[in-house]
Amino acid sequence: MTPSERLQATYKKQYEASRKHAYPSIQERKDNLEKLAQVIDANRDRICDAIDKDFGGRSHNESTLLELVPLMGNIADAKKRLKKWSKPQRRHVGLAFKGASNKLIPQPKGVIGVVTPWNYPLLLALGPVVSAMAAGNRCIVKQAANSQNLCRLLDEIISPVLDETVLAVIPGTSARKFSSMPWDHMVFTGSAATGKVVMEAASKNLTPVTLELGGKSPTIIAPDFDIRTAAERVTFTKFLNAGQTCVAPDYLFVPEGKVEEFVKHAKDIVGSRYDSVNNNDLTAIIDEAAFNRLTATLADAKEKGAECINLLSGDDSNTEGQKIAPHVVVNPTDDMIIMQDEIFGPLFPIKTYKSLDDVVEYINERERPLALYMFSNDKKFQDKVFYSTLSGAVCINDSMFHVAQHDMPFGGVGNSGMGHYHGIEGFIEFSKLRPVFKQSTMTSKIILMLAPPYGPLFKNVTNLMLKLRL
Template sequence: MADARALQARLDQQRHAFAAEPFPSAATRRDRLARLASMTRHHRDEISQAIRQDFGHRAEAETRLAEVVPLLMAIRHTRRHLKRWMAPRRAAVPWRLLPGKARIHRQPLGVVGIIAPSNYPWSLALMPAVDALAAGNRVMIKPSEQTPTTSALLARLVERYFASEELHVATGDADTARDFAALPFDHLLFTGSPRVGREVARAAAANLTPVTLELGGKAPAIVAEDADLAHAARRIAFGKWLNAGRTCIAPDHVLVDAARLPAFIEAIRAVVKEFYPQGTAGDDYSAVPGEASRSRLEHLLDEARDHGCRVIELGERLTLSHGTKLPPTLVVDPTASLSIMQEEVFGPWLPVIGVRDFDAALARVAEGPCPLALYAFTDDPTRRRRLLEQTRSGGMVFNDTLWHYVVPALPFGGIGESGMGAYQGETGFLRFSHQRSVFLQARRNAVGLLDPPWRRWWLRLLGL
């Protein structure tokens, strides 16, 4: 547990360490990343067990697939390209300033704060840390209070592998998170809901702390007329029910040609039975942790039922000691006014909505708030181009879901309601760097010709 004074003292410690080493060498940065990889690789079984305990149940394969592997891939990519990212960049110089030279130097910001969510408590705490450490910063992490076992493990392992002035984990409750957000970091990254994101942004604004916000949203999946329904159903089911739907980039709802809606529903039924042959009782289907999350999701479903929506549950509910296994569930044609269509589902309910045609689906997405991800199933180049040009989203995936997140070279971030700023790969390196402008004047130069007193004919000759 950390109070405001202890957090400030830790920040001061990291600031002093940064002042003593304001530009860590590539070797130092690579070493820190290597330790982060070793910590994750050597303790992956403990990580899986801790998350399983916090969730009530979490499929081990999901933890490895979504928490461990993307982090190790990101570290490997970053270490491979780090030297090139750190190198100064040449900048063009106007002819009037020649033979002067211009460079862009990428400098560390200082101390970066990270506030992590509960749905992926390991990877979403450490993925931004990869970029911040690579950029030469010191890092403080506030993991979610909703995953106390995983947070305690993260704090314990970080203390073993890192000096506190390099990387520190501050555990605690919601009050600790508020105190953390109010610290005068050099940059603050938050992943979570838009409601809490606004509070974090307000707290950071008091210190003029720059923020990156990853806020999720209602990610649509469009199934165009030329799409293979079986393939679309399979990829949407994978993206939706990984981690029981508690993924910020999970398909939130599906827009499909109304004439093909019954066939799509049957395709979803078949793939859910294939993915989870033992239903929710199987080891491969994860639980929704916490009473508050379960209650919120049940309210969304009850409201949809009360308003006449067809609700298709593809399994049984199973109550566990620390969570609930809520089955994959389809909600057919909910109206736009229902809560399930107004807020991010963030659970295993999947609204499926029949639309007139692709143009209607495109218009619906274009008119709505910008999602963190947009998915479209079509092989038509014209449709793909229209989606890219006429819609906005944090990421765009054709004929699949989720996988853009695990491509280390792709930036990950939202736009509008789904957040601001992006990280990962070189984009993340730049996010946590200051691009310092440097101009080197030659000993012999002609800029003195621009000194006063100015004569009009001379200014015209110089094109001024």
């Protein structure tokens, strides 16, 4: 079969299975999650090899840290909490219905389509799947064109272990075709521009969507926080995966007069982690187009007057290996490309500030970011930033690690996305909380007193209900 034919055939099988067996048991769900965990665990080296090949250079250690560890943790957490998440929720009954009962039962939505980007090809493919399968759904995954080595491998290792009516990863599928199908829910991770196209396609089938879209996540170092400590933490997360992370710190605010100190520490710290741009622990830029975009972004900043500082010794880049050395870009202006679009690379703009009010105003003039980071031990500073801005998430005294918290939802707001997964919120995202009202004999008799023909009794009872606000 062609990828399109296989997609249609698999969707049909999952659709029929979801209608015939709408509520997989808790044990079935746990078993399926465990099968997924076992197949991932048994193929760790092959998975890291495939990701390395797709990137043209990504350390097994980085893939283990960024993809395998959080994914396996997600699965374990979902299995542990699934029984509790699945319990019917009791809800209050109005006084007028004394004796009746209300409850909400989490109902699987059905067939979930998952559209995955290339930057975290394993975690962002199977992370949403874990939440969706825990909720009793069936999933089909479409991976990015730049992740087809991993996609083919996942198809190869998952197909013999999990029935395709439960989970399928299909190589070579068309993004346009995939997003136009009548899913019961669809997850898309990628750019805001593509997210709008996906949402428009989904709307034709009234398909609900979860969008994880990224954006320019600001980072603020407060005057009270130690500059070296901040530099150690923020450069670690910023340059993981060569900055190709949707929640990477995108630009940095440093108190006026402390930029030179930050740069000095950053050069020392980053230089101790990567000896040169050719270091094997430094991830390659995903493809030639992205490499050219980033080098052009850096050149644009230099031409317009920013100070661009290579944090490593030696060359700024390696064209053949498609690697770019971690850079800081000091005093960028808003007309520079680096301050207009999400960077998605190892370039870190640094702006200075005198007043926190100016920082807040700058952030609020722009689209709401997927994450906001601040380094401060001052509660007033923290509260000022938190309650004066809006973002998908906030991380205090570090960055990105909120995503690694299994019992916290991950998601954006506004231009950075909608909906979320992870934890109970992910379980609910892929469930329909189905209301169940059970009438009692006594309440039914009272309610039937309000049936036509309407007369004095009806008027007296409704007046009493209005007075008591039942």
